[in-house]
Amino acid sequence: MYATGTESLIKQARDIQEEELQKFYGRISKLLRSTKEHGNEAVDSLQRLHLIVSATKYARTLPPDLLKSLQALLRSPTCPEHLQVLSSSILRESLPLSVHSLSTDFTSDVRTISYLATVVLSQAASKEELTFLSQYLLKNLESRQPEGQIPRHTLPILSKMISFTPEILKEDQVNLVSRKLVDWLRYASVQQSTSISSGGFFAGPRARQPVPMTEVDGAVVGDFFTVLCVGQSYTEDQWMNMYAFSMIRKWLLTYDTEGASAGDSAQLKRTQISESQNQDDRSEVDSSVMSMVSATSSASRLLPPKERLREKAFEYCQRLIEQSDRKALKRTDTELQKACLVESVAIMDLICCEDSSYVYRAFPCIKALYGRLSGDLLFARALLPIAQFYLNHSETAAVDSEAVFRQLFGAFPAELFNEPMLAFEFVQFCRLNEAVLKDSVALCRQSFPNLLKFLAWNSPALIAEFVELLPSLLAPETAIELLHTLLDLPCLAASLELQQRSASYQPSERVQWDQGGKLAACLEAFRQPSYRGLFLYILRPEAGTGDTIDRLSALHEILAPMGESPRVLHCAQIVPVLLHVYFNNVTQFADGKLLNQLLLVLLERSGLLYNVKTFPTEVQRVFSTHLRALCKLHPALIIDQHRELLDFTASTANIYSKEDFYTHMVWVIGEYLSVTYDSRCTVELITSYFESLEAVLFEVTQVRRSASPPSYSPRVITVLMTTLAKLASRSQDLIPRASLSLSKLRSFSCSEVVAASYSEDDREELVTRAHELINLLKLPNVAQFVLAPSAPGDSTRWHRDTNTSLPQGMKAINDLLHKQSSFLPA
């Protein structure tokens, strides 16, 4: 559907030669000047001109006469709409700017004003450039013209202006608009417009009898007009009613949130207001039948404009909520009812935040609405603003909100995880309210396994939100379980996919990524009772059943074929990002105990990961980074967990399966196993670490003819070497043994097997490093200094590379010893 012809048109428009372009401009100018009646040719040329000016990101400058003609066209009320549309869009896209020349005496034509405004709004760069237009619109409102004379788009234009700069309206102007909004919202006529129903040829004056509006279900309207009232055609004030409701939330958000009028002061003002401020009150007589909503509002006439608007907006919302209970005849109106519910509850919430006296009036209505909707997950999205309302006001009104949040955090994620829009709004709700939820809804934190279902299913769309949300889900009690759950996220995605498909899967169904029917086998396993516990754990709704499970590897095996599902792959890609966020935050509050637990999880999970593409490697890389950070924060870990660390480092299998993590583990031992950090660091402990690593170095550097070339990088060997030297320098009895181990590196590097996999440079480097270390260990006191861990905090390190501070140190000592140093006095 995207044709190559379209692409070549863009290219033509971009590549047009200057000379040709000038001619084209000239032709259009002439065309626009020559005739009063512009025909198809003008339209066609302007369409081409629009393509030319909009096809590149670099602006084109129109010649002055063309600019003038276009502006004149735009301002002319008699100009056909096509030409107005085109000239406004060309002026928006091109230079010089038209904002100043257009901001002078506007015509009163309603349509023209709106098109003019599109140019002014899009080109204005400051409040000043909008002033003329805003003044004009306000003057129009003030002059009490009949509705037909007020530009219909006045409210959308004002709405756009105030979202750019709220200061554009002064206090009295805000009051003026507020009064008009009250009129339109509350006192629009409830009769249909007669202009259309003027009847046929034989229809007498009876056809002009006013016809009442109906509700969306066809019943005759019994109260004031709202956007949910249906008629053959609408009067101007009914149109304005619709525009007013569409912008009212924005308006209240902008001008009614200063908190100047709290509950009691509003009450006070209500009694002080004089009659003079009621000038805009219209009669309410034309609505003969009053519903509950209207009946409650008698005293509101005495309020100042802002508060009166609040009152009327509140009533409007109440009425919309009533009206949303009606069964709409049209499907689109059913959709509109839902949107109205969302908007109404949000507006009522806003009003209650400003004036808490409304809370008591609102709650019965909101509670009833919740009761009506809570059983139907089709209304899930309308329940979010209700939850927001409960969150903000249930305490004030002493209403129990437990059930609302139980449903919100229980059923929603579990059953509606595959609704992308709901997922987004839900996560946004959590993020916006994270501070309140953290303190007052314990359930939220507790429900992280459920919340993560949204992420597992919609990972690309939600990752940004979750990066912000994750810190608020972290608490000391759940930190460990959360870490396991994050690591299990791809498994969760796979399980959700199975859960989803198990309900509807047909063997004949073709799934794009599934080659060879692996999915069917997985589904079989999903339904087997023996694996039920595993899936129940992964799909659990709340935290607290235990940090992890024993048979995780069994689950990984069952889910192995699901590793090709794109959803699982997307999920696997985001886990490292979340882990970084997790560790950066957990270290801010973790105590020694938690840090010890974290270290154990790193050890355990580094080898227990769902094998999806590069997922294990990526996660191990993150583990490595944060292992260093954890040990730096709490060096005692090396001693607290020495049994586990010894077990881990002694196993050469770990080098093959998780080289990066292993290397970092060895490095942190060399760096932090020192009496400088922990007085419990005994000679015996150093010796046991030394012996363990010595054996590993021996094993990996053993040269056998039959052996295959080493599959690990030379880095592992250099880190092992350096760590041995470091440990030996701290317990000097070990120095001869260290030197002996190091001396074997020469024969290792020279062997044929090694030459097959390491480059010449690498091998040379290994020998040099071994040689350096052996020499250094010959001077134990110097070695102790060079290989000592850098003092935390105040050290002036030689350089930042954490693995190889040695050569720099050695160079400096060399310089010192040879008295060539510039550090020394001559």
Place this chain on the structure above:
Amino acid sequence: MVVCFLIHTVCPVSALSAGESRILYSRVFGPEERDPTEAGLNPEQRRVVQKERLAVVARQVRSAVCLSREASGNVCVETVLGEEAVALGEAESGVLSLGSGEPFAGRTVVLWLAVHALAFTLVCQPHENLLLAEGTLRNLARHCLEELRLLGPGSEVLLKSDRVDAMLQRLLPHGQLLFLNHRFTHGLERDLSAYMSK
């Protein structure tokens, strides 16, 4: 308020590098919230910055569409002119949020609706009623598919862009989402079809 409306490609385009998207129609509503760093820019530079922002949005949406299609594993059914309702019924939709400065000064929420090779995108301010925005976007997409014959091989989307302007002027005036019941919609659409038929 809606910040902008875009129609852009989500298929590979030969002249563009992979992952890029060609913007076929764009409309930015009104003055944007500006970065303080942009205070010194002249109108020409401002325009370049704005167009680049739109390109960022289009790219982001394109990748979101691709990921979403990949994840759902749905196979696209080809539709031709006249089957707009079918195409719209099968269209995928989604939402993503853009942080402040990425690329707009404030935080924004992006709604997209992907029909075959094209996506229709609305960038909204964060407080916007997404349920309403979704309905509006779907309605706009339907009109665009029909009026610009987007399922056909032509290039009306470039040459008849005034039709989109006229649509937006009625259904999304100045970026204001409207609560339109079916009769209000009917009124506006009758007005719109008068425009189209001229």
